[in-house]
Amino acid sequence: MTRFANFCAGPASMPTAVLERAQAEMLDWQGLGTSVMEISHRSTDYIEVAQKAEANLRKLMGISDEYAVLFLQGGATLQFSAIPLNLMNGGVADYLETGTWSNKAYKEAKRYEALGLGQVNLVAAGSQTQFSDIPDPSTWQLTKGASYFHYCPNETIHGVQMFDVPKVDTPIVADMSSCILSEPISVDKFGLIYAGAQKNIGPAGLTLVIIRKDLLEQASEWCPMVMNYNNQHTNDSMLNTPSTYAWYLSGLVFEWLLEQGGVEAIAKVNHTKAKTLYAAIDGSDFYHNTVNPNHRSIMNVPFHLADNSLDKRFLEESKKAGLLNLKGHRAVGGMRASIYNAITLEQVQALAAFMAEFERRYG
Numbered sequence: 001m002t003r004f005a006n007f008c009a010g011p012a013s014m015p016t017a018v019l020e021r022a023q024a025e026m027l028d029w030q031g032l033g034t035s036v037m038e039i040s041h042r043s044t045d046y047i048e049v050a051q052k053a054e055a056n057l058r059k060l061m062g063i064s065d066e067y068a069v070l071f072l073q074g075g076a077t078l079q080f081s082a083i084p085l086n087l088m089n090g091g092v093a094d095y096l097e098t099g100t101w102s103n104k105a106y107k108e109a110k111r112y113e114a115l116g117l118g119q120v121n122l123v124a125a126g127s128q129t130q131f132s133d134i135p136d137p138s139t140w141q142l143t144k145g146a147s148y149f150h151y152c153p154n155e156t157i158h159g160v161q162m163f164d165v166p167k168v169d170t171p172i173v174a175d176m177s178s179c180i181l182s183e184p185i186s187v188d189k190f191g192l193i194y195a196g197a198q199k200n201i202g203p204a205g206l207t208l209v210i211i212r213k214d215l216l217e218q219a220s221e222w223c224p225m226v227m228n229y230n231n232q233h234t235n236d237s238m239l240n241t242p243s244t245y246a247w248y249l250s251g252l253v254f255e256w257l258l259e260q261g262g263v264e265a266i267a268k269v270n271h272t273k274a275k276t277l278y279a280a281i282d283g284s285d286f287y288h289n290t291v292n293p294n295h296r297s298i299m300n301v302p303f304h305l306a307d308n309s310l311d312k313r314f315l316e317e318s319k320k321a322g323l324l325n326l327k328g329h330r331a332v333g334g335m336r337a338s339i340y341n342a343i344t345l346e347q348v349q350a351l352a353a354f355m356a357e358f359e360r361r362y363g
């Protein structure tokens with residue numbers, strides 16, 4: 001068996017140990033004679049899986065009882081719609097734009113103005129710097145008494161990350177799809193955190209929402225019942241059939257993370273991985289990354305070859321070397337290495353070594 005280093009942005013690499021365990025448990029889960037994906041989500045066996053996953057996530061992130069944790073579907077994109085429906089409540093929602101994803105969230109929220117759900121305000125537009133930097137907070141047009149402030153701490157496509165939580169005095173809503181569990185955060189600084197699982201947690205099909213309980217009861221009467229956070233909370237995320245297998249696999253990833261020493265320990269590895277890769281890029285004129293060094297993502301590292309006529313060859317040869325999915329997003333071009341928790345330091349070192357060797361031959 002060969003498992004290559006897979007730098008895909010999402011769905012992304014999973015820890016091999018987790019896949020091996022899932023494989024071993026696949027046909028006969030816990031002596032039941034069926035797989036876990038073949039049992040009712042309302043069975044006591046499954047509810048144990050679900051509760052254990054939540055308990056371990058709470059442990060990993062330090063989530064207090066003041067927060068509800070929901071295991072939903074529809075990806076982060078569905079949350080772009082669900083958030084205004086649940087939280088706007090006739091007020092003004094502030095949106096900071098720092099890349100493709102926060103832009104999409106803003107545009108989706110904006111559509112609700114026509115329904116009279118509230119107003120949507122663009123706080124600052126990162127597009128003015130081609131998303132290579134974060135707009136200076138002194139230029140942000142914040143709304144006093146806004147319903148909430150939405151941002152995306154890690155922009156997966158442009159590789160731009162905000163390491164400090166913005167200082168605003170309205171509930172903060174954060175799209176953490178590509179940075180959740182990558183380093184410790186203070187959950188209590190947030191009103192709502194959401195993340196699709198397929199980047200840094202598990203397989204596609206599961207979306208986490210962590211919401212402060214006092215924000216649960218303001219949904220619009222237009223909010224569909226599966227998107228209503230309070231409704232999902234009171235039904236333990238089982239209003240309808242949840243993504244049971246993705247939930248189970250995510251639970252295995254949480255156990256694996258705890259075995260690695262938790263988020264603090266994995267964050268150290270993540271910072272070393274990022275440092276290694278940025279050093280490989282900065283150490284030569286052959287490669288470059290245009291993001292402000294203070295805001296370079298530790299999870300998604302886009303880079304360009306100075307001579308982009310070599311891009312195709314770089315991709316072919318890296319693939320042959322067992323380094324997969326390095327093609328950059330079409331909006332940015334060039335290359336991108338996504339180095340989520342499941343990517344090891346050795347795999348990043350192998351990429352850096354390949355880059356040096358490629359430059360030696362074609363530079």
Ligand SMILES: *Cc1c(COP(=O)(O)O)cnc(C)c1O
Binds near residue numbers: 078
């Ligand atoms: C991938 C991604 C999304 C979109 O996720 P879906 O699950 O495909 O809806 C949204 N936001 C961020 C930050 C992402 O990385």
